[in-house]
Amino acid sequence: MRMSRRPFLPALAALALLTLAPAAAMAKPEACLTSLEGFPTALAYDTGDEEVRANRSIRERWLGGYGEITCPGYVTLRAMTPGLNDRERSVFCLQFDRDSNTYTGFAEGKRDAYLHCARPSGAFCEKVNASAETAGKVAGAAGQALNGVRAVENGTGAVVLSGATGSVSAALSNLGATALATVTAPAALTAAAVTVVAVGGAVYVCSE
Incomplete structure (x- = not known):
């Protein structure tokens, strides 16, 4: 464990x-x-x-x-x-x-x-040190066509981005949001895929 x-x-x-x-x-x-x-x-x-x-x-x-x-x-x-x-x-x-x-x-x-x-699974989520602006950028990604990334609003006020770590980081950069918090989060350092959740003005990174 x-x-x-x-x-x-x-x-x-x-x-x-x-x-x-x-x-x-x-x-x-x-x-x-x-x-x-x-x-x-x-x-x-x-x-x-x-x-x-x-x-x-x-x-x-x-x-x-x-x-x-x-x-x-x-x-x-x-x-x-x-x-x-x-x-x-x-x-x-x-x-x-x-x-x-x-x-x-x-x-x-x-x-x-x-x-x-x-x-x-072995996955878990952790809150990353991202700004409210970054959280807003991620939240605004719902419904957009992002290369290799699935971005959905789940009906609870959260927007969930999921895909390969590199693709998610690139998508955040293209949105004008910093990808640094995602790619340097301990959870994502060695993960092949990540899920990024923007909810409550915060950003969480989930990976195995």
Whole structure:
């Protein structure tokens, strides 16, 4: 299993606080435990939160999580994507290693009943240090004819570009957006193909 290519762990306490609204606004706080890259992580959520309820399947409600994990999958995904709102993060799914009972990251793709990626892979996404202007350029690519690159708007406010790493970088350059953030992101350094997601004014690079 591949571990720790992203800086999840230095801000675990902050993630716990960013999971939902400020504590004072949480009518029914519930403590729970998740696991990020093999590290047990305490979080909390509001049991009355409608978004959490809407993103919990009947299977997850009845059967709970895996191993010692007690947090709903959606609460873990929120902790991993604190800069996005609930609609924006719906483009992502959780990568889960069942052998180690831990979340290894998140990726772009369809979800199963636990919000895990329906097609698990070694892919994961990370936010790159791109400007809002770059995010806007990427978002504006939906529907355009880009050589060797598929660019679609997925209905959740996210625009997804996918293709060979070189083709995606060239397409970003042709759009007037810097390709530097993509080609220098740790996730993309050795990847043959990448997916670039522009959502919430940010850019995420997803690759294996």
